[in-house]
Amino acid sequence: xxxxxxxxxxxxxGIFDVLEDVKTFIKPSVTDGDNVSVIVQExxxxxxxxxxxxxxxxxxxxSVDNNDDNITDACEGLNITITDQQGNDMNSTxxxxxxxxxxxxxxxxxxxxxxxxxDGWMIVGIICDTLDNAEMNGYWETYxxxxxxxxxxxxxxxxxxxxxxxxxxxxxxxxxxxxRDSQAxxxxxxxWGLICGLCCSCFALTLGVGSVISRFAKNxxxxxxxxxxxxxxxxxxxxxxxxxxxxxxxxxxxxxGPSAQPVAVPLVEEAAGKVTDSDEPEKE
Numbered sequence: 422x423x424x425x426x427x428x429x430x431x432x433x434x435g436i437f438d439v440l441e442d443v444k445t446f447i448k449p450s451v452t453d454g455d456n457v458s459v460i461v462q463e464x465x466x467x468x469x470x471x472x473x474x475x476x477x478x479x480x481x482x483x484s485v486d487n488n489d490d491n492i493t494d495a496c497e498g499l500n501i502t503i504t505d506q507q508g509n510d511m512n513s514t515x516x517x518x519x520x521x522x523x524x525x526x527x528x529x530x531x532x533x534x535x536x537x538x539x540d541g542w543m544i545v546g547i548i549c550d551t552l553d554n555a556e557m558n559g560y561w562e563t564y565x566x567x568x569x570x571x572x573x574x575x576x577x578x579x580x581x582x583x584x585x586x587x588x589x590x591x592x593x594x595x596x597x598x599x600x601r602d603s604q605a606x607x608x609x610x611x612x613w614g615l616i617c618g619l620c621c622s623c624f625a626l627t628l629g630v631g632s633v634i635s636r637f638a639k640n641x642x643x644x645x646x647x648x649x650x651x652x653x654x655x656x657x658x659x660x661x662x663x664x665x666x667x668x669x670x671x672x673x674x675x676x677x678g679p680s681a682q683p684v685a686v687p688l689v690e691e692a693a694g695k696v697t698d699s700d701e702p703e704k705e
Contacts, residue, residue: 422625429618440611443536446604450596460590460598464549464582467606474550474580476531476599477501477516477590478542483529486522496520496545501592503548505583514581515588516548517557524557531555536599544599548590549582554605 450458466472481495488494501518503511512518519528528544536542547555553576562575582588590596 422621422628425621425625427618427622429614429621432614432618440604440607443599443604446600448598448600450590450592450598452595458592458594458596460596461587462548462590462598462600463587464584466551466584466602471552472549472582473552473554473602473605474516474582475548476536476544476601477518477546477548478532478536478544478597478599479592479594480541481543481545483525483532483543484522491522492520493522493525493543493545495543499545499592499594501546501590501596504589504591506587511588516546516580516590518546519557520545527555527557535601535604542597548580548588548598550580550601551582552576553579554601 448460448462450460453459462475464472479495479499481493483493485494486492499518499520501512503516505511505515519525529538532538532542532544536544547557550557553559553574556574558578559574559576561572563570563572565571590598
């Protein structure tokens with residue numbers, strides 16, 4: 422289990438390394454014969470719970486409005502169309518183009534959080550964001566009782582895209598499409614993978630430590646065995662005859678009484694003779 426947990430953690434860090442390379446999620450436009458930049462992208466939704474969509478980007482700087490018309494200068498003369506496979510105009514249902522300065526500030530935050538604010542590209546549109554994760558088409562609603570209020574985002578008109586449909590984005594400027602949905606999916610996968618790996622490793626370590634403690638609790642320690650086996654004797658070898666303590670017998674245990682002295686036992690024949698001589702009555 423410990424090896425499994427470590428493996429999952431390593432895999433999660435591998436996912437985080439992929440997330441750091443934003444180029445993985447970028448698809449540049451190609452120029453057709455009419456000098457029009459085109460990007461074709463198929464809409465997918467693996468978890469069927471909605472999509473964070475794609476960010477459409479062009480070269481420019483946020484909040485630059487030299488003619489004070491409340492439109493970002495990079496959007497001046499910009500023409501973008503979104504069509505499905507049948508050629509239907511999907512601008513009003515599958516995506517939104519944002520060029521006003523008020524929206525521009527929100528898009529700048531999205532660029533800073535998810536892509537690279539200093540790469541010279543700016544977000545001007547969001548396509549197939551069916552969850553409205555970018556929070557561009559809705560409002561915050563307060564709910565709950567007094568003291569326990571919370572807020573939730575209410576999407577008013579999120580993008581509507583069909584799974585498996587290929588959408589074509591065309592523009593008179595060079596573009597690139599950032600797949601925010603794929604990035605968000607990997608972020609979630611890496612996060613939950615890291616949590617599962619840490620939990621698995623901690624559980625394995627807890628079991629290991631618990632089993633070791635349990636084993637020591639069920640069996641006496643080595644020190645106790647040594648004490649029992651060597652009780653009453655010196656655990657260290659003694660070389661030589663040593664010095665006799667006055668009043669003791671060599672080899673006796675210190676603190677014990679005097680050693681028992683051997684007593685001579687008479688032979689059986691001798692004892693028998695004594696009994697005969699003393700106890701047999703005189704003959705008359």
